[in-house]
Amino acid sequence: MPAKNSEPPLPDHARELMDAGLQHAVLMRAMPVLRHDLASPLSVMRMGTMLLKRRLAKGDLTPEQAVERVEQIEEQLGDIAHHIRRLRQWDLQINERQALRALVAEAVELARPMLMVRGTELEPLVEDATGWDEQVTARHTLLYVVLAALYHLAERPGPVPARITVEPSGARGVRVRAQGVSASQDLPPLQGNSLAQPPALDLAALHQLALPLDVTVQVAQDQVEITLPGA
The missing domain is CATH 3.30.565.10 (Histidine kinase-like ATPase, C-terminal domain)
Incomplete structure (x- = not known):
């Protein structure tokens, strides 16, 4: 007979819930960095578009300068896309x-x-x-x-x-x-x-x-x- 105080093995769904809870504990520690890495280039991009809009409205921007500004915004969009792709590493539905x-x-x-x-x-x-x-x-x-x-x-x-x-x-x-x-x-x-x-x-x-x-x-x-x- 089993000992009186022995505990039965956890069912599969209970183990899965435990694993999910531990993974969440890890993710919550990393989340501030993930959030910052997405928000930082977005903030810089918004500032850049605002300045570009003002200078275009004033007409004091040459076509070359405008192209340079747009290229900077494209680079910041690339940074954001990179950090979004990084989020796939937290997706449990993929098997990479x-x-x-x-x-x-x-x-x-x-x-x-x-x-x-x-x-x-x-x-x-x-x-x-x-x-x-x-x-x-x-x-x-x-x-x-x-x-x-x-x-x-x-x-x-x-x-x-x-x-x-x-x-x-x-x-x-x-x-x-x-x-x-x-x-x-x-x-x-x-x-x-x-x-x-x-x-x-x-x-x-x-x-x-x-x-x-x-x-x-x-x-x-x-x-x-x-x-x-x-x-």
Whole structure:
């Protein structure tokens, strides 16, 4: 007979709801950056069109200057389109695979602004960084796992890390490490008691996010190792 206090296994729909809730917790942390990246070029474009309209009305704009202004607006529209395409990485209805390095680079770019505000340095991945196998791909939702690892090390109780580094770990792995102690220790914690704050991303959350991808996550005190299947 089963033990009196044992809990039955979660049904599939309950696990799916749990996964969706954890993914939402990650997305809410990245949302301010996503929103800024869309709003910033749009704001600049609106200012540019307003100035263009005024100068055209006054008749003090040469055709060459007008073409230059329009080309600037086209460039800003291209930036907006690029950031809209980035949103596909959050779409669970697609089943795309991307290069592992590209997914990690996107996670770093999304996490950097928040970490920098908190006093934690996070360097972007350079294009020609060595150690990454460009032939290794992963499902696009691995972005949730890498971001969760970054946020986990940044938000854990205790001193704020001075820097977090991301590097390849073997041919099919990612190593995220927290190093040092930031001088910005007088700032309020990333995770407060407010209901508006997303829940903390602890070890159990990392493992649950990785489970549908068959990804292995190992967490030490200052390090998270993410390993893709097939290593």
